[in-house]
Structures are given as C-alpha cells and as structure tokens.
Amino acid sequence: RVLVAVGRRPSSRGIGLENTQVQLDPRGFVVADAQQRTADPAIFAIGDVAGEPMLAHKASHEAKVAVEVILGKPAEFRPQAIPAVVFTDPELAWAGLTEGQAKRDNIPYEAAIYPWGASGRAQALGRVEGLTKWLIDPESQRVLGCGICGVGAGELIAEAVLAIEMGCEVRDLTDSIHAHPTLSETLMNAGEVYFGTATEIYKPRRS
Numbered sequence: 001r002v003l004v005a006v007g008r009r010p011s012s013r014g015i016g017l018e019n020t021q022v023q024l025d026p027r028g029f030v031v032a033d034a035q036q037r038t039a040d041p042a043i044f045a046i047g048d049v050a051g052e053p054m055l056a057h058k059a060s061h062e063a064k065v066a067v068e069v070i071l072g073k074p075a076e077f078r079p080q081a082i083p084a085v086v087f088t089d090p091e092l093a094w095a096g097l098t099e100g101q102a103k104r105d106n107i108p109y110e111a112a113i114y115p116w117g118a119s120g121r122a123q124a125l126g127r128v129e130g131l132t133k134w135l136i137d138p139e140s141q142r143v144l145g146c147g148i149c150g151v152g153a154g155e156l157i158a159e160a161v162l163a164i165e166m167g168c169e170v171r172d173l174t175d176s177i178h179a180h181p182t183l184s185e186t187l188m189n190a191g192e193v194y195f196g197t198a199t200e201i202y203k204p205r206r207s
Contacts, residue, residue, distance in 0.1 A: 010049045025051075034076040036066040044070070058082050081145075081164040085154035090130055093157035096145030096164040097135050109135045109144055112170070112194035116150050118201045119189070120181035127151045132186035134160075134170065136194060141169045152183055159187055170194050 010028045017024070021040035023031045029052075030045040032038050038045050044066040047059035061077065068075035086092040102109045116122040116130035130150020134143050146160035163173060173191040178184050192198035196205035 008048070008054060012049055034065075034078055035069045036062050036077065037069070053082055053084060055082065055084060079165070080167075081161045083154075083157045083161050085157065087154065090127065090150045091153035092147075092149050093153035094145070094147040095157050095161045096143070098145055098147065099135065102135065102144075107144075108138055110138045110194065111135055112190050114186050114190035114193050114198065115201065116183075116186060118198075119183065119186055121183050121185070122150065124181065125151065130186075132156070132190045134173075134187075134190050134194065136170055141171065143168055143170060143173070146187075148186075150183065150186075156184060156187065159184060 010030070012024055012028045012030055017030075020043060021038070022043055022045075023039045025031055030038055030049050032045040032050045036044045036046055036050065046062035046066055048054040050059075050062060058079075061079070065075045065077045081096040083093060083095040097107065097109070099109070099111065101107070111133055113131055113133045115128075116132070117128040119128070122128045122130060127150065130148070130153070132150070133147045135145040135147075136142070137144055143160070143163050145164070146157065148156050148160070150156075162168075170191045173188055174195065174197075176188065178188045189198050189200065193201065
C-alpha cells in the first residue's frame, strides 16, 4: 500500500473573519501571540488554524493557555519541545531539535545513538528494529532533541520532552536509574553512548 499525503491547510476563509480584526498570515493561518490572542481582542485562536505543528496535544495546551488568559491569569504558550509521533509499525517519535533543523540553522550538536539490538527488552520482545538518539549541545552537554524509532516510541518520547523542558544535561539522564529490562532504558543508555560508557556496545570513553 502507498500513502500519499498532500498536506493540510487551514479552513480560515469564508467563515466571516473579514468582519473582524483577525489577521491571517500568507498561508491562511490565524496570527496569534503566545497567549493565543489574535489582533481582535474578543477572539483567541488555538489548534491547527493557529499554525504548525498541527497536533491535537499542541492544540489542547494552547486551549489551556487561552482559558487561563481569559480568566485573567498569567499564562503563555512557549514550549521547548512538542512531541510528534508517527503511528506506524515500528513507531517514530521525536521532540525538540532535529538534525535537519540543526544543520539548516548551523546549530552545533553531537548525536548519541543507542541501537535497540543491544537492548535486552527489545530482544525479549523480538523487536530489535529500532534506535534511540539524543542530540546534545557539545559545550553545555544539555539535551537539545531526541528521536526514537521502535515499538512504543510514542510512549517513550514523554521522558525526552520532560528532559528538554527541564534543561537536563546528559549526565542527568545517565544518573537517573531506569528499570531493567525496559525500553525506557534506551534513553539512559543513549546517554551512556555519549560518554563512551555503555556496557552493551563499544565506543571509546570520552577523555
């Protein structure tokens, strides 16, 4: 089977927005600020119509921000990482900086990759066709992004989102004890790969 995806565009035209102060960008997305306010003080925008990424969980968090602001409470939508999942088999999941973005924007990074063939849990499941990858700032050793391919990747990416949001360094991951044998260990073990201390695979130790 072949899946052809031609993309999506916002349904922002023909709904009367021309009778408001709401502004659209050249692609038809509603322009909204970090509090989800539009140029019309009576209208807020959330979800797909407010711009990419067009994901349900991003929309729900934008909705929370909008409601808080409407109630007069301080709130802004400024995430450091929004997880994305492709529900194929195996699953693909990523959050934060990607290698493509880093190369495009000339952001220095180092990649640490842990192949699931070295994971005891993946072997027990018979699902070794996967990997876990961290993108790391070489100067501060903060984690900038994460990519996971494998069964349950959509569940595992949550830890990566938390790590990126909290500004964790690689050492924070390797010092956090993960249950064994689990797939979540691959996040810790990818950090060990960075330091050259992963016991399951060989990589020279960092000096």
